[in-house]
Amino acid sequence: MSSQIALESVTxxxxxxxxxxxxxxASVVKQLDADLxxxxxxxxxxxxxxATLGDQPGGKMxxxxxxDAVVLSRSGLTRLVxxxxxxxxxxxxxxxSDARGAYAVLTAAGRERLHEAEPLHRExxxxxxxxxxxxxxxxxxxxxxxxxxxTPQT
Amino acid sequence: MSSQIALESVTxxxxxxxxxxxxxxASVVKQLDADLxxxxxxxxxxxxxxATLGDQPGGKMxxxxxxDAVVLSRSGLTRLVxxxxxxxxxxxxxxxSDARGAYAVLTAAGRERLHEAEPLHRExxxxxxxxxxxxxxxxxxxxxxxxxxxTPQT
Numbered sequence: 001m002s003s004q005i006a007l008e009s010v011t012x013x014x015x016x017x018x019x020x021x022x023x024x025x026a027s028v029v030k031q032l033d034a035d036l037x038x039x040x041x042x043x044x045x046x047x048x049x050x051a052t053l054g055d056q057p058g059g060k061m062x063x064x065x066x067x068d069a070v071v072l073s074r075s076g077l078t079r080l081v082x083x084x085x086x087x088x089x090x091x092x093x094x095x096x097s098d099a100r101g102a103y104a105v106l107t108a109a110g111r112e113r114l115h116e117a118e119p120l121h122r123e124x125x126x127x128x129x130x131x132x133x134x135x136x137x138x139x140x141x142x143x144x145x146x147x148x149x150x151t152p153q154t
Numbered sequence: 155m156s157s158q159i160a161l162e163s164v165t166x167x168x169x170x171x172x173x174x175x176x177x178x179x180a181s182v183v184k185q186l187d188a189d190l191x192x193x194x195x196x197x198x199x200x201x202x203x204x205a206t207l208g209d210q211p212g213g214k215m216x217x218x219x220x221x222d223a224v225v226l227s228r229s230g231l232t233r234l235v236x237x238x239x240x241x242x243x244x245x246x247x248x249x250x251s252d253a254r255g256a257y258a259v260l261t262a263a264g265r266e267r268l269h270e271a272e273p274l275h276r277e278x279x280x281x282x283x284x285x286x287x288x289x290x291x292x293x294x295x296x297x298x299x300x301x302x303x304x305t306p307q308t
Contacts, residue, residue: 014284017292020299025179027303130168132302138171140294145174148286149181
């Protein structure tokens with residue numbers, strides 16, 4: 001009985017590392033989404049699609065690669081790209097020679113909106129996340145995430 | 155010019171701590187959501203609502219407190235609670251003496267479904283997140299999150 005209690009409390013202590021992670025993420029994302037929407041009419045997921053395309057040569061990326069990069073489901077991304085297309089921030093392009101199909105391409109208006117929103121995005125991430133940690137701690141965190149992301153999942 | 159480059163690269167190094175955090179969260183949540191949906195027909199957000207109620211006396215919580223606890227918007231939570239209500243896992247109760255209104259209450263079927271899904275939830279979090287870190291590192295992480303969550307936001 002006592003060993004069971006000990007085991008459970010170890011697990012609960014470990015779980016604090018997970019629960020805190022989830023709560024911090026949710027809290028920062030919620031604030032960041034509200035900040036970007038209020039100042040640039042650009043919810044966080046839209047910002048992330050524009051920023052991901054902005055990092056590519058020609059602002060162009062295959063839809064399936066874009067979905068992986070922003071970790072949205074394929075159908076979720078299609079709806080979002082449609083919406084950004086109606087706002088003129090993105091265009092869809094077909095590639096006749098490639099069976100893997102459609103691309104999303106950042107328009108000039110999309111690039112402009114991205115550049116307008118970038119300083120606020122960076123400032124809010126500094127204020128709401130990075131400022132809580134020393135430079136050494138940020139290096140520790142970056143190393144932790146690299147470890148998780150570089151290990152193949154089973 | 156050179157000082158500007160130095161400033162930018164420091165900022166990029168810091169940003170790795172944020173970008174990795176977002177990517178790890180998205181990746182773990184996506185896997186966990188798929189695991190729970192496949193094995194228990196319970197997407198992660200539904201699981202979190204049931205688990206949050208399960209931790210309360212009588213399995214009962216004010217809707218607005220529940221929305222804060224699971225970090226969903228009020229309208230998002232209403233739709234989710236409606237869905238969980240149709241599945242018989244949750245009931246809504248009004249409180250006549252309290253103007254702040256509606257409660258969500260875990261049903262017996264909801265508690266049973268939660269208990270069925272708990273071991274998988276715990277196992278997957280261990281495998282997909284906690285197992286990457288030593289006990290000391292998990293304590294470091296838990297301390298980091300406490301620091302962020304305990305500091306009032308401006």
